[in-house]
Amino acid sequence: MHRIKTLLLIGIMTISSVGCSSKAAEPDTTLDETTEETVQSADEKYLGENIEDHIVFPASVEGLVGDTMPFYDEGKYNVFYLADLRDGKQGYHPWGLMQTTDFASYDDKGVVLNYGDAVEDQDIALGTGSVIKGNDGKYHAFYTGHNDMFEPKEAVMHAVSSDLINWEKIPEDTLYANENYAQNDFRDPFVFYVESEKCYSMLVATRQNNIGVIARYTSEDLKSWEDAGVFFENDMGTDSNLECPTLLSYKGKWYLSFSDQWPHRLVHYRIADNFEGPFEIPSQDIFDCNGFYAGRMETDGENLYVVGWNGTKKNHTDSEDYDWGGNMVTHKLVQHEDGSLTPVLNPELEKLLSNELSLTPVKMTDSASLSEGVISFAGEKYEMAGFKELLGSYLIKTTIRGFDKDGMFGFCFDTNEESVGNLNIVFNGANNRIEFYNGSNIMERTAQSYVDFNLADKNELNVSLLVADGVVCMYVNDEIAFTTRMYMSQGSDFGVFSVESKVSFEDLKAFK
Template structure:
């Protein structure tokens, strides 16, 4: 296939014109994918209590200090607005302390209403590098470290990969379980430790072993019972760096790997489950990019992103747009195009592409937080189409979300050289059973999250989704973009 960046779009110049006036932004703007004023957001540790989701996170200061990643806290009720409290658990006071850097952990409340934070203490100059550490609190904001409760691997598991404790209370056993990311026999595993008092922990053996055909570590595990089913989540540290899940109705039987075992691509990492008993969320982060340039590689830490999950009849989980975000972004915006290729047939907010060469509808720039929705239909088995942002002089996006029907994939390209370079993100999608695709695309704070058919998400860092034109396109593929709407 010819490079899209080199394709001629001669028909576009004599295309039809729409309104060029700037969009009136009368609606309140929103911080949907937050980061704190003083830091980026690293691994998140969501904890629901008292009607509020308390989102503890590793504060990625990037300040060059020897110590790093203190725990910080933000609160939310519905993942549309946030209250920040800053640092709540500091890293160690000297370079040789075990918790010179804090790592991921979890929070739980005991029977006496005391809160317990279990976290990773990491120090590259120590051996072992990692230990499990403990702090307590009565208000979630002021914590007292409990250094006497620190423990390390006894050698059964890796002493340098021994982290990300997730603690839950097992009512039937009247004991606490702690899941730990570690390694055994050169394989990534999740170990289980058991305690009666949240102070002394006993090795309970390997809880889950990597079943993905790699030897990757299984980072940031979560184990949670929701609507009668147990769900285990983890993120593969390599090679794909995506969040996976397993399910079972009985922990003694082991876990089932769902047909679709991930929720998003590599633009969303370290997702952890939390529920209020009704709604279920997966909370992770979208990384910044090197030098804060769209063409760069992902870095560790960035903006927090939360997906809402729904349980299907077979107990599988699908990712959907948070219904609270949809309610917030309800202020309609003018969606008249600036231009569109003359071979495209337009009727109100629907556009039918002929399939001739490269066709595009170019829309005016948007800023802040906004929602794009569309139904995509009438495509064939070789269809290639999508959304473009920051288009160049040939009307080809420098950022592209591409639906590749032939290969059963949705892709994100941070370049205009489609198919000359590899996509930065790829997620699988079965187009075969779809007469139409419904797309909900949320843009906020340089982060784009696209939900497709309430089945899959694709999260991408797109700095230039702010303040530049955008549009939708087809590459030699007949397709219809119907009911295109914008809201803020």
């Protein structure tokens, strides 16, 4: 069976589950010759060869970006990160540093805190941690020292600096888990100062009684730490570790974030009125899908961001599973009246990508129509409108209206000879989800990424897609982000599509 028919079949099967016929009609993917001829003479400048390209999802000058550790100080966000060098050496994951004021331009300082020199060192591999400016005026880094040859494998270690670039390790301050916690799961320290207690607190991701917990330690001098017990226990009904915790105060609320190490690998957050809790689960407790991991929050008091990474794929092949480390991805967070947070497109990036380019379909199935900038699908079989390839960094914006609430439609990339995308972001109304399929034959695949999203109460979808460096990040209605790895999102054609669903894509534009 042709792939185009397979894509159609899953749409029909989905619709049949809500009472419609499951009989599959053979799809008509004939291109509209009039449209084809018209667009061949269209303005070719939309590829934007003469427009400056921008770094949207930075990788490291050292290689790739793993867990991030943002620290705001004196007007600048200092984003420390685990540098994924992939160089085959015994030591790995030194700390690198990128600096930014707006998450739209970056100064990458490279490695600033290296792993140990010898295989006998506790920190032959560095893990996630945090940075704080102490009352002594110095900068203090607390990081995970990891050594697979040791027992225990993990410990919290300490280094100091006067400039954030040059660090001195203090091995005698190393902190190991006591008998209350798992010796080999003791990592990702996050340190903050509690004004009401006049002391420092450290959150550590660990385990107790075979469940993931966040432990709390306290200190008056950033050298000696006392166990203050379990601060937060996994409340998701799993036994997963709660990696990379963050705790901060923002505009009257306290926010705790963490990433579940399994099974979903999502960044979650909780809300409280004070730093000790109790922490409540918001109605939507995630910011993104599993294409965004290890996100940590940071604020300058006015703006709030969550910074994480989008992984590469195994063998650098789109159809494969995610690997560890890739490109840094940052979402700006908006606080709502009830204290909940949602991710939105960084307005500084929107300003940066502001050169509007011609964007005209080069192919359309003949039941689709184009009128006054609106691409409409009639709900007949598989329909698509395709565009030329994108090169470099782009912002694509559109408003989606008139859609079937139980329909299936979305964005396709790297389309095949049957005009079906090998990579598909799908609004699946029948499943109440946004989904990503990294293969055209989605009938025989499960979604590589998904988030719950109810189309039934939506009248329109305001969509922005950032496309850069093999990463596609979509924002929908300032409610949810959806980040995916698609190497072939650039250098190959892309489009919008529908499967037996009426829908209109209005005011579809590209910016560079």
